[in-house]
Each structure stands twice: as structure tokens, then as C-alpha cells.
Amino acid sequence: MKNVLFVGYGPSAVQAAKDLVGSLPADYRIVAITSNEGYWPPAALRAAVVPGWEDKPLACVDAAFPQDGRHVMLKMTNVVELRKNSVVVDKAHPDLGFEADEIPFEYCVLAMGSKYPYPCRPHPSSSFSQTLDDLRQTQSEVSRSQQILIIGGGPVGIEFAGEVASHYGKGTKEITLVHSRERLLDQSGWKEKLGRSLRGQLEGYGVRVVVRRKVVDAPEKTGRIEGGREFHLDNGEAIKADFVFLATGNAPNSDLVASFDSSVLNDSKHIKVNSAFQVEGYEHIFAMGDVTDVKEGKQYAHAKNHGSIVASNILALIQSPSASTASLKSYKPGSNLILVSVGPWGGAGQIFGFVPGAWFSALVKSRSLFVSDFKKLYNVA
Ligand SMILES: Cc1cc2nc3c(=O)[nH]c(=O)nc-3n(C[C@H](O)[C@H](O)[C@H](O)COP(=O)(O)OP(=O)(O)OC[C@H]3O[C@@H](n4cnc5c(N)ncnc54)[C@H](O)[C@@H]3O)c2cc1C
Structure with missing residues (x-):
């Protein structure tokens, strides 16, 4: 058997594997390696509250x-080393025919996604039941806490604030969101109206939004602080909190590639790919999803589309190994779209220049958080 090997099994990989599974020639198989079960970040913040x-x-x-x-799924398994024609994993699977920890591949697809702190991603190597327990524990910590400090006013911080505020109701908890920039979502490309609408909705729930300030003594991880303590802003103001949520950003999960060939990483540590998703200089190694340097927002809506193109290009190369990159399917970066929820009934977004508000956001995203799309993607009810 020749292996088409996936590192990571997030939305981009699932889509690619689904497209490949019925079309691969009989002497090829998929070997998918994933450190966790399937996880859906869009619903993770509500799940934690x-x-x-x-x-x-x-x-x-x-x-x-x-x-x-x-086809083979090696779950709860980490790829610890990438080589030119094989990977090394942290445990062998003799029951599945993998006696050694080195697994060869004909084609490799790097789909390791982003590094986010829990609960945006599960704790490393957590099983399904461990992650369920972790989320229940966080719900209980949030419920027992009175003064909630959220550090970071990007989409993740805004959505977490919205979940707590909408679930517990105005005035029940003291929620403060601290953001270092001028206004919420002020990165280039997002209209001022979008940040204003989200801020207005949070303030409507009684959330205090502090902009142009940094917390100088942030804790290392999200969670409850028994008894509470004071945290400090860079202007000296003290804010007491008994629960802190860190939403200060993410990074590409590309360490494997850094130790394989660091020249294929750009300055922000994203993997450099061509328009066919081949890693620069390696025609048989593909990368897709959040971990790549594709110039678009890091969103599953785009990641899934990468998956279909990668599947199609691997099939083309299997049929014609000397096919040039120019003859492969080419990807055009997706449009700049965003929808940010503020609890199940609120939110705002930017779609082709329009800034829809709470009614539209609730209809499209905030109520469902696309959970049924996710379960369908992973073939579970
Ligand atoms: C709170 C939140 C809300 C979001 N909401 C939206 C939204 O509304 N719409 C939208 O389009 N996007 C949204 N996103 C972004 C979306 O979740 C990501 O773009 C998407 O998950 C990226 O998919 P991926 O396949 O690239 O990787 P990931 O989903 O990051 O999956 C990568 C997988 O690889 C595994 N892995 C990594 N390294 C290894 C290794 N060495 N060995 C084995 N396995 C490994 C990881 O465990 C993980 O399972 C949201 C993100 C967050 C955090």
C-alpha cells in the first residue's frame, strides 16, 4: 500500500479525505494521524460557558x-518528526499494522492548523471524555466566578464575553474586556461600524470595554483564580478578577516544519505554499488550512475549500506523476468575510462590504454555531 498521509484531522483534512476516499487507486490508502478527536472551535466558547x-x-x-x-485513522497520536518521505509518530500501532514509529508516505498533507490556548483548541492529546470533563469544569468555574476579566478584544475575546454576558444576563457578573488597540476589530479590512456594533452590543449586556490598554500581569492560562486577585493595566488601573480568559491571539502550528526545513516558513511561521498547495520545493508534500501562508482570513470556510483542491491535485499527480504545478488545480484566496457572535441572539459581521447586525448574525451563525455542519463533516449524528 502507498500512503497518502495526513498530519492533523481538522476541517481541511476531513474535506480532503472525504474527496479522496472513493477515488484513490486500489494500491493507495489514506493514513490520517491526529492528536485529538474532531473539535469545532466555533462552538467551543459556548461549550465552555x-x-x-x-x-x-x-x-x-x-x-x-x-x-x-x-484506510487508517491513527487517533490520539502525535507526529513528532517530518522527514522527506516519512513521518515519525509518538506511538506505534501494531494492531493497525504499524509496528514501527516511522510511517512512509508517497504524498503527505500538513494540516496542523493553529495553536490556540484551550478552550479554542482542546488540551493537547485529550480524549473525547477528557475534553468533555474539561469543558464542564470550565462551565462550573465561570458559574462560580463573579468578576471576569477577558484579555484581548479580537473575535475570540468578543465571543467569549458575549457568551458569558448573554447566558448569565446583565448585571449578574462583572465582565471587563481589555483590548490594546484603538477599537474592537480595527485590523485593516474591517469597517469601523463592525467594531462599533459589537462594542455596543457588549455594553448593552453591561460588559465594560476598555480600549488602548494592556494587562501587564496577565496569568499564563485561562481559568479560575480562587479568591480573586488584582490585575493591572499599563496606566496603573487595577481590575479585580476571579476568572481570566486569555484571547491574545494564535500562531500557526508549524513547529514540525521548522525542524524539517525552516526555509519553507515565512516570517510569521506560516508554511509557504504555491497556488496548488504544494510546499515550496516539495512537490509531494502539501499544506493547507490555517497553517499556510495563503493570504486570506484563517477560517474553516476557506480551509474546507483548500481540502478539495488538495485532494484533486493528489489524484492528478497519482495519475500523472510528472504533471507540472501549472497543470494542477489552482486556488484563489477567499474573500474577506467575518461573522462574530455575541451570544445566541447577537453579533455582527462584514460580508462583501456590508455590515449585517444582530438579526442576520443570529440567523446565520450565533444560534447554531454551525454545529450540524460540523457533525455532518465528521459523519456523526
Ligand atoms: C473561537 C473560534 C471561533 C471560530 N469561528 C469561526 C467561524 O465562525 N467561521 C470560520 O470559518 N472559522 C472560524 N474559526 C476558525 C476555524 O476554527 C479554523 O480556521 C479551522 O479550524 C482551521 O482548520 P484546519 O483544518 O486548518 O486546522 P485545525 O482545525 O486547527 O485542526 C488541526 C488539527 O491538527 C492536529 N494536529 C496538529 N499538530 C499535530 C501533530 N503534530 N500530530 C497530529 N495531529 C496534529 C490538531 O490536534 C487538530 O486536530 C474559529 C476559530 C476559533 C478559535
Whole structure:
């Protein structure tokens, strides 16, 4: 068997594997390696706040391939080293025919996504039931806390503030969101009206929004601080909190590639790919999703589209190994779109220059957080 090997099994990889599974020649198989089960970041923040939502961002990966077929899923397994024609994993799987920890590939697809702190991603190597327990624990910590400090006013900080404020209601908890920039979502490309609408909705729930300030003594991780303590802003102001949520950004999960060939990483550590998603200088190694340097927002809506193009290009190369990159399917970066929820009934976004508000956001995203799309993607009910 020749292996088409996936590192990571997030939305981009699932889409690519789905497109490949019925089309690969009989002497090829998919080997998917993932350190967790399926996880859905768009629903993770509500799952960390609202009891009953804890299972919504979780899907078993067991249903990925027919059990009696030739394709293999190695879950709860980390790829620890990338080589030119193989990877090394942190555990062998003799029961699945992998006696050694080195697994060769004909084609490799790097889909390691982004590094975010929990709960935007599960804790490393957490099983389904461990992550359920972690989310229930966070719900209970939030419920027991009175003074909630959110550090970072990007989409993640805004959505977490919205979940707590809308679930517990105005005035029940003291929620402060501290943002270092001039206004919420002030990166180039987003209209001022978008940040204004989101800020207005949070303030409507009683959230205090502090802009142009940094917390100088932020804790290392999200969680409860028993008894509470004071945190300080760069103007000296003290804010007391018994729960802190860190939303200060993310980074590409590209360490594997840094130790393989650091020249294929750009300054922000994203993997450099051509328009066919081949890693610069390696025609048989592809990368897709959040970990790449494609010039567009890091969103699953785009990542899924990468998956379909990668599947099609791997099939083309299998049929014609000397095919040039020019003859492969080419990807055009997706448009700049965003929808940010503020609890299940609020939110705002920017779509082709329009800035829809709470009604539209609730209809399209905030109520469902696309959970049924996620479960469908992973073939679970
Ligand atoms: C709070 C939040 C809300 C969001 N809301 C939206 C939204 O509304 N709409 C939208 O389009 N996008 C949204 N996103 C972004 C979206 O979640 C990502 O763009 C998407 O998950 C990227 O998919 P991916 O396949 O690139 O990687 P990921 O989803 O990051 O998956 C990568 C997988 O690879 C595994 N992995 C990594 N390294 C290894 C290794 N060495 N060995 C084995 N496995 C490994 C990881 O465990 C993970 O399972 C949101 C993100 C967050 C945090």
C-alpha cells in the first residue's frame, strides 16, 4: 500500500479525505494521524460557558472511514518528526499494522492548523471524555466566578464575553474586556461600524470595554483564580478578577516544519505554499488550512475549500506523476468575510462590504454555531 498521509484531522483534512476516499487507486490508502478527536472551535466558547453545550464541539473520528476498508485513522497520536518521505509518530500501532514509529508516505498533507490556548483548541492529546470533563469544569468555574476579566478584544475575546454576558444576563457578573488597540476589530479590512456594533452590543449586556490598554500581569492560562486577585493595566488601573480568559491571539502550528526545513516558513511561521498547495520545493508534500501562508482570513470556510483542491491535485499527480504545478488545480484566496457572535441572539459581521447586525448574525451563525455542519463533516449524528 502507498500512503497518502495526513498530519492533523481538522476541517481541511476531513474535506480532503472525504474527496479522496472513493477515488484513490486500489494500491493507495489514506493514513490520517491526529492528536485529538474532531473539535469545532466555533462552538467551543459556548461549550465552555453554557451547560449542555459541552458535547457540541466534539466529534469522534472513528466514523471517518469504513471500519473494514483499507484506510487508517491513527487517533490520539502525535507526529513528532517530518522527514522527506516519512513521518515519525509518538506511538506505534501494531494492531493497525504499524509496528514501527516511522510511517512512509508517497504524498503527505500538513494540516496542523493553529495553536490556540484551550478552550479554542482542546488540551493537547485529550480524549473525547477528557475534553468533555474539561469543558464542564470550565462551565462550573465561570458559574462560580463573579468578576471576569477577558484579555484581548479580537473575535475570540468578543465571543467569549458575549457568551458569558448573554447566558448569565446583565448585571449578574462583572465582565471587563481589555483590548490594546484603538477599537474592537480595527485590523485593516474591517469597517469601523463592525467594531462599533459589537462594542455596543457588549455594553448593552453591561460588559465594560476598555480600549488602548494592556494587562501587564496577565496569568499564563485561562481559568479560575480562587479568591480573586488584582490585575493591572499599563496606566496603573487595577481590575479585580476571579476568572481570566486569555484571547491574545494564535500562531500557526508549524513547529514540525521548522525542524524539517525552516526555509519553507515565512516570517510569521506560516508554511509557504504555491497556488496548488504544494510546499515550496516539495512537490509531494502539501499544506493547507490555517497553517499556510495563503493570504486570506484563517477560517474553516476557506480551509474546507483548500481540502478539495488538495485532494484533486493528489489524484492528478497519482495519475500523472510528472504533471507540472501549472497543470494542477489552482486556488484563489477567499474573500474577506467575518461573522462574530455575541451570544445566541447577537453579533455582527462584514460580508462583501456590508455590515449585517444582530438579526442576520443570529440567523446565520450565533444560534447554531454551525454545529450540524460540523457533525455532518465528521459523519456523526
Ligand atoms: C473561537 C473560534 C471561533 C471560530 N469561528 C469561526 C467561524 O465562525 N467561521 C470560520 O470559518 N472559522 C472560524 N474559526 C476558525 C476555524 O476554527 C479554523 O480556521 C479551522 O479550524 C482551521 O482548520 P484546519 O483544518 O486548518 O486546522 P485545525 O482545525 O486547527 O485542526 C488541526 C488539527 O491538527 C492536529 N494536529 C496538529 N499538530 C499535530 C501533530 N503534530 N500530530 C497530529 N495531529 C496534529 C490538531 O490536534 C487538530 O486536530 C474559529 C476559530 C476559533 C478559535
